[in-house]
Amino acid sequence: xxxxxxxxxxxxxxxxxxxxxxxxxxxxxxxxxxxxxxxxxxxxxxxxxxxxxxxxxxxxxxxxxxxxxxxxxxxxxxxxxxxxxxxxxxxxxxxxxxxxxxxxxxxxxxxxxxxxxxxxxxxxxxxxxxxxxxxxxxxxxxxxxxxxxxxxxxxxxxxxxxxxxxxxxxxxxxxxxxxxxxxxxxxxxxxxxxxxxxxxxxxxxxxxxxxxxxxxxxxxxxxxxxxxxxxxxxxxxxxxxxxxxxxxxxxxxxxxxxxxxxxxxxxxxxxxxxxxxxxxxxxxxxxxxxxxxxxxxxxxxxxxxxxxxxxxxxxxxxxxxxxxxxxxxxxxxxxxxxxxxxxxxxxxxxxxxxxxxxxxxxxxxxxxxxxxxxxxxxxxxxxxxxxxxxxxxxxxxxxxxxxxxxxx
Numbered sequence: 206x207x208x209x210x211x212x213x214x215x216x217x218x219x220x221x222x223x224x225x226x227x228x229x230x231x232x233x234x235x236x237x238x239x240x241x242x243x244x245x246x247x248x249x250x251x252x253x254x255x256x257x258x259x260x261x262x263x264x265x266x267x268x269x270x271x272x273x274x275x276x277x278x279x280x281x282x283x284x285x286x287x288x289x290x291x292x293x294x295x296x297x298x299x300x301x302x303x304x305x306x307x308x309x310x311x312x313x314x315x316x317x318x319x320x321x322x323x324x325x326x327x328x329x330x331x332x333x334x335x336x337x338x339x340x341x342x343x344x345x346x347x348x349x350x351x352x353x354x355x356x357x358x359x360x361x362x363x364x365x366x367x368x369x370x371x372x373x374x375x376x377x378x379x380x381x382x383x384x385x386x387x388x389x390x391x392x393x394x395x396x397x398x399x400x401x402x403x404x405x406x407x408x409x410x411x412x413x414x415x416x417x418x419x420x421x422x423x424x425x426x427x428x429x430x431x432x433x434x435x436x437x438x439x440x441x442x443x444x445x446x447x448x449x450x451x452x453x454x455x456x457x458x459x460x461x462x463x464x465x466x467x468x469x470x471x472x473x474x475x476x477x478x479x480x481x482x483x484x485x486x487x488x489x490x491x492x493x494x495x496x497x498x499x500x501x502x503x504x505x506x507x508x509x510x511x512x513x514x515x516x517x518x519x520x521x522x523x524x525x526x527x528x529x530x531x532x533x534x535x536x537x538x539x540x541x542x543x544x545x546x547x548x549x550x551x552x553x554x555x556x557x558x559x560x561x562x563x564x565x566x567x568x569x570x571x572x573x574x575x576x577x578x579x580x581x582x583x584x585x586x587x588x589x590x591x592x593x594x595x596x597x598x599x600x601x602x603x604x605x606x607x608x609x610x611x612x613x
Contacts, residue, residue, distance in 0.1 A: 377452035385442030437468030449584035454506035532604035
């Protein structure tokens with residue numbers, strides 16, 4: 206049994222390294238997309254060069270050129286951009302194991318969704334992610350892969366289908382996380398199995414005096430383009446575990462779809478700008494509308510609308526009868542075993558996020574957090590592991606409604 210304090214530090218360090226490697230990967234990916242789109246043709250460029258770009262940074266000038274296949278002679282030193290991708294996936298994998306599989310009862314399994322044994326969570330999660338990669342790879346290599354637009358549409362609906370499946374076996378938080386991990390696996394696996402191997406084949410052909418196959422570069426470019434358009438949605442899905450309004454909604458799958466649309470269309474705007482094309486400003490309107498619709502769906506689809514209607518607008522403040530003392534009793538009974546100065550729940554040494562709910566004063570101070578986590582959504586207690594009843598949630602909701610009415 207790992208000491209809870211050491212466990213806390215391991216989690217923190219894993220997140221830190223994961224974010225660092227993700228910044229490196231996303232940064233290099235966005236940079237090369239920008240570079241590729243900003244290349245310009247001019248007279249006098251060497252044979253095989255499709256374009257060049259001049260850039261200034263850090264007090265110096267850089268002349269960047271792109272060879273469609275490979276240069277006539279290989280340089281002695283060649284930088285391969287691959288470890289950023291691999292490191293991001295590896296650290297992400299360890300992080301999902303550490304948080305969502307070793308603590309599956311808290312963060313992954315919801316008996317109200319599917320009564321899984323703790324060992325089943327990683328089997329379903331990892332198995333589903335690996336299966337999705339095989340499907341993605343098969344689609345890209347099929348005849349459909351020759352039509353980028355058709356392939357993109359099919360992949361969009363495949364993401365929604367996979368997200369739906371995850372919501373049928375995991376809680377909302379884990380479903381969002383696994384959908385993001387699935388897409389991230391496609392991205393990193395494309396680097397490992399397609400982009401880098403194709404580049405190595407080009408180098409090998411060049412060194413052997415053979416003409417490299419242009420199809421290798423085209424195939425790698427398609428995967429790179431997918432990575433470019435999917436990056437922003439993946440970031441959103443990975444961050445969403447901290448914000449339950451999105452993943453707790455009964456319209457969670459639709460919200461994922463809207464975020465994919467918004468993220469991809471924002472990238473389209475920047476890609477067009479980098480290419481020197483007319484800026485498609487309409488994309489921001491579509492992205493804003495998609496996000497606004499996602500927010501609306503999260504609000505109307507939150508659990509509080511379904512089972513707390515009597516305190517969400519169907520009664521007037523004068524009919525609210527629950528007292529603060531009753532709310533304190535409910536919260537202390539269901540939440541203070543973790544959110545306390547000295548938590549008693551096994552494996553938790555410090556109150557999560559520093560939020561204490563063991564005294565009336567602390568409960569009153571964190572009223573808005575309680576509203577989001579336990580009334581508007583059912584994010585807390587996690588997976589309702591302490592079996593907080595709907596009546597208890599209504600008592601808390603009534604107190605909050607009374608508190609709000611008193612301030613008006």
